[in-house]
Amino acid sequence: DTGSAAAVPINEVDIAYVTPVTVGTPPQTLMLDLDTGSSDLWVFSSLTPSSQVRGQEIYSPAKSSTSKLLSGHTWSIRYGDGSGSRGTVYTDNFTIGGLEVESQAVQTAQEVSSSFTQEQSLDGLVGLGFSTLNTVRPSSQLTFFDNARPKLDEEVFTADLKYHATGSYDFGFIDRAKYTGNITYTPVQQSPGYWTHSLSGYAVGSGAFQSTQIQGISDTGTTLLYLPTAIVTAYYRQVQGAQNSQYYGGYVFPCSSTLPTFTFGIEGARFTIPASYINYTRISPTSSTCYGGLQSSSGLGINIFGDVALKAAFVVFSGTNPPRIGFGTK
Numbered sequence: 069d070t071g072s073a074a075a076v077p078i079n080e081v082d083i084a085y086v087t088p089v090t091v092g093t094p095p096q097t098l099m100l101d102l103d104t105g106s107s108d109l110w111v112f113s114s115l116t117p118s119s120q121v122r123g124q125e126i127y128s129p130a131k132s133s134t135s136k137l138l139s140g141h142t143w144s145i146r147y148g149d150g151s152g153s154r155g156t157v158y159t160d161n162f163t164i165g166g167l168e169v170e171s172q173a174v175q176t177a178q179e180v181s182s183s184f185t186q187e188q189s190l191d192g193l194v195g196l197g198f199s200t201l202n203t204v205r206p207s208s209q210l211t212f213f214d215n216a217r218p219k220l221d222e223e224v225f226t227a228d229l230k231y232h233a234t235g236s237y238d239f240g241f242i243d244r245a246k247y248t249g250n251i252t253y254t255p256v257q258q259s260p261g262y263w264t265h266s267l268s269g270y271a272v273g274s275g276a277f278q279s280t281q282i283q284g285i286s287d288t289g290t291t292l293l294y295l296p297t298a299i300v301t302a303y304y305r306q307v308q309g310a311q312n313s314q315y316y317g318g319y320v321f322p323c324s325s326t327l328p329t330f331t332f333g334i335e336g337a338r339f340t341i342p343a344s345y346i347n348y349t350r351i352s353p354t355s356s357t358c359y360g361g362l363q364s365s366s367g368l369g370i371n372i373f374g375d376v377a378l379k380a381a382f383v384v385f386s387g388t389n390p391p392r393i394g395f396g397t398k
């Protein structure tokens with residue numbers, strides 16, 4: 069089997085991408101954020117207090133003839149940006165792009181933090197990290213990918229995220245029409261549960277490529293690219309008027325700046341992030357100061373290859389044994 073579904077930016081700066089999924093019988097359609105940086109599948113639901121729901125679609129297990137309560141099971145998750153949610157668990161039929169998993173653990177939110185309430189076009193997340201990260205207790209649950217794996221033509225899913233446009237996620241096949249040349253693979257270290265791998269180096273603009281191993285996680289659920297401070301300062305040194313602002317919590321610069329591109333390596337291959345992806349957003353709607361799509365990872369304890377980087381490539385998440393990740397030029 070295979071599946072293919074759209075990845076739609078939820079706002080004009082691609083802060084996150086959502087994908088249509090169906091839950092239950094008859095199918096209830098929700099727009100969820102497919103997130104390779106976590107492993108919980110949770111949804112706004114009929115159990116979410118109405119004061120915390122602002123325009124989101126909800127899953128109502130009572131309206132599904134195939135829903136079953138996973139009795140005595142709860143979950144609670146906190147994300148890197150401080151947001152979080154918690155609740156109870158049902159199993160139900162779950163499909164993405166025509167690919168169905170019967171009896172998928174669907175984590176129903178009984179509480180969500182304010183930043184989720186404010187994200188009106190996001191109805192929950194589908195964790196596509198390794199199932200070891202799942203927070204359901206007393207028994208942890210499998211991700212959609214782990215449940216679908218036995219029926220997939222190929223043990224892969226791919227991400228084709230786009231800048232200010234709708235891209236796609238595919239399951240079970242690698243679409244040759246979505247990239248040119250070959251996919252370059254590199255090993256993944258699956259503990260503690262992220263898609264952890266290394267970049268082989270980087271270049272700022274037309275500068276020389278610096279060969280250096282940079283370990284981090286490829287995370288479709290993180291908006292920006294977070295790298296070591298030394299690399300980030302070298303980048304913004306090329307930008308007139310750029311500064312690392314305590315007030316805004318990162319590098320800002322005049323929106324009129326000419327930014328350099330940023331190139332990262334995967335083994336011998338090179339992927340260049342256009343300057344436009346790094347001119348991320350105005351710090352407020354009428355401001356002429358802009359916030360960078362490349363920021364320092366020093367406060368995070370981990371480097372994160374988020375959407376700003378991933379949307380510059382066609383990415384293959386391979387669940388083979390051992391797992392690996394592949395990047396193709398598009």
Ligand SMILES: CNCc1nccn1C
Nearest residue numbers: 084101147149151183289
């Ligand atoms: C804005 N922070 C909440 C969120 N939205 C999508 C993912 N995450 C963590």
